[in-house]
Amino acid sequence: MTISIRPSLWSDYPALVAIENQIWNEENTPQVITYSSAAAYKTHYPIGTHLVAFSELEGKAVGFIGFHPPTHLEAHKKTWTIDIGVDPMMQRSGVGEKLMDAVKEEAEKQGIHKLSLRVLGTNQGAIRFYQKNGFVIEGTLKEEFWMNNQFIDDILMSYIL
Structure with a gap:
């Protein structure tokens, strides 16, 4: 299987919407968001704000990773x-x-110094995946979300470059 990684293109957006609309559920996100169209998705995620895994065999994007500074503060310019x-x-x-x-x-x-992410404490598969890829747990927001009649921790993870 040949997978190339490149910046997102407008032609990727239908596949990105399909992926987004399939992967999120009440087990891995505090709020499921679906997108009605590629244009709706583009308003939240402009072209070039993702790297896309493109499958030659499938002829489409089969994965993405988005990146952006956590805030618009100048002090956050070295973190994604x-x-x-x-x-x-x-x-x-x-x-x-x-x-x-x-x-x-x-x-x-x-010139980015740090990558950060958040993951639900109940999403142990994702936590293991991130740890396998060098991310460490920086902290836990205890009982941050009320979901499925229980409190769920929000885990903060990072990778220092």
Whole structure:
């Protein structure tokens, strides 16, 4: 399987919307958001704000990793918050690791010092994936979310370049 990683293009957006609309559920996000169209998605995520895993075999994007400063503060210019999504049919195939490697490489090129993310404490598979890719737990927002009749921790993780 040939997977190339590159910046997002407008032509990727239908596949990105399909991935987003499939992967998020009440087990892995405090609020499920779906997108009605590529244009709606683009208003939140402009072209070039993702790296895309493109499958030659599939002829489409099969994963993405988004990156942006956590705030507009000048003091945050050396940190990126990241989010990742992989087509469910392509999970556990190495696509996620390729995306992680690519965002680390891009961050280094752009002088970024730290990558950060948030993950639900109940999403142990994602936590293990991030740890496997060098991320460490920086902190826990205890009982941050009330979901499915229980309190859920929000785990803060980071990778220092």
